[in-house]
Amino acid sequence: MKEKMHSGLRFENSTLDEVDARILTALDADARLPTAELARLVGLSAPSVAERMRRLVNEGVVRAYTVEIDSKALGYQIRAMVRIRPLPGKLHLVERLIQETPQFIECDKITGDVPFLARLVVHSIEEMDDVLESLSEHAVTSTAVIKGTSVKRRLPPL
Amino acid sequence: MKEKMHSGLRFENSTLDEVDARILTALDADARLPTAELARLVGLSAPSVAERMRRLVNEGVVRAYTVEIDSKALGYQIRAMVRIRPLPGKLHLVERLIQETPQFIECDKITGDVPFLARLVVHSIEEMDDVLESLSEHAVTSTAVIKGTSVKRRLPPL
DNA sequence: GTTGAAAATAGCACGAA
DNA sequence: TTCGTGCTATTTTCAAC
Numbered sequence A, B: 001m002k003e004k005m006h007s008g009l010r011f012e013n014s015t016l017d018e019v020d021a022r023i024l025t026a027l028d029a030d031a032r033l034p035t036a037e038l039a040r041l042v043g044l045s046a047p048s049v050a051e052r053m054r055r056l057v058n059e060g061v062v063r064a065y066t067v068e069i070d071s072k073a074l075g076y077q078i079r080a081m082v083r084i085r086p087l088p089g090k091l092h093l094v095e096r097l098i099q100e101t102p103q104f105i106e107c108d109k110i111t112g113d114v115p116f117l118a119r120l121v122v123h124s125i126e127e128m129d130d131v132l133e134s135l136s137e138h139a140v141t142s143t144a145v146i147k148g149t150s151v152k153r154r155l156p157p158l
Numbered sequence C: 001g002t003t004g005a006a007a008a009t010a011g012c013a014c015g016a017a
Numbered sequence D: 001t002t003c004g005t006g007c008t009a010t011t012t013t014c015a016a017c
Helices: A018-029 A035-041 A048-059 A090-100 A125-136 B020-029 B034-040 B046-056 B093-099 B125-135
Strands: A062-069 A076-085 A106-109 A117-120 A140-152 B060-070 B079-087 B104-110 B118-120 B139-151
Touching: A018 A035, A018 A048, A018 A062, A018 A117, A018 B060, A035 A048, A035 A090, A035 B139, A076 A125, A076 B104, A090 A106, A090 A117, A090 A125, A090 B060, A090 B139, A106 B079, A117 B139, A125 A140, A140 B093, A140 B118, B020 B034, B020 B046, B020 B060, B034 B046, B046 B060, B079 B093, B079 B125, B093 B104, B093 B118, B093 B125, B118 B125, B125 B139
Parallel strands: none
Antiparallel strands: A062 B060, A076 A117, A076 A140, A106 A117, A106 B139, A140 B104, B079 B118, B079 B139, B104 B118
16 A cells, blocks of 8 residues: 555556656557567666556556457457446346357447447357347447448557 | 468458467457467467467557556546537547547547547646647547446456 | 576478478 | 566665775
8 A cells, every 4th residue: 555645636657757658659550569678669678567567457557468359350240339237136137148149259338328338249140139139128229330441449648 | 471361241350269369368368468478378389479469469469568558546536528520521530539639649530519528637626728729720529438347347258 | 776697488491290 | 368477677675885
């Protein structure tokens, strides 16, 4: 517990300096960059960079090093955003159903009259219909097929 | 150009076997796993695994090795999904505005009466208002604040 | 934050199934 | 083709500063 409990608003302790920002930017582009190469990029020694990376993970800034998959390349021809409004009393049941349906690869709980917004990947219209059908008894859904991407996932401003 | 131009429907060439699936699953959990350790996990030699990783990248299955950032840890207290409907004739202008607003860290083009669905991160309500205000002249927006996550980003079924 | 030495790893050529 | 082995260069890690 080395948080500074000073005056007022303080929500996180991560004061990213320029070097951290450059490390994160580089890792965002290629998370498998060798630490040694990262070190050359930012002009520090490898142990320093390794230490910073550990710090960023411990602080929770870096939640994970992961892989970005192209679902189309796996045969999932269709991606869609599905808004899901459970029928009265079925909120938790529906949430469980979403979680247990692997074609939902992401689902946020949101404010407003529609509690869930989920990302769906399917091989075909038929599969999409199957998935939505499996919810139809417990929820009203509204589906928007993804036609393309305007902004590819990117880092927030650092 | 070694694509097989055979008969009909063929959208991808990636026939993932069990080993590929396990490699992807492991890399999804930690993209910085050393190839040698991955090799031990899947029971192959390191060069074989390295070769498979190259293949997965070349086939487009792996779009990138990247980093998952916790925007809250960076001080972005609020995340929201924003549905954006440009006013007549302003579709391209609005798309450009979205792209040039770094607080939009993701934006899909979708079917339906609302062309854009964007993910927004901001430090405060005031900042959120600023961003939405900057669009208000050219588009109608509808914002749902993200209260939590039901399904964390995960791999599609392999 | 740096340096330097030891251990682990990555990349490459080559041969085997 | 796909995988394994042996080699060398590079990287990682840990210590001491």
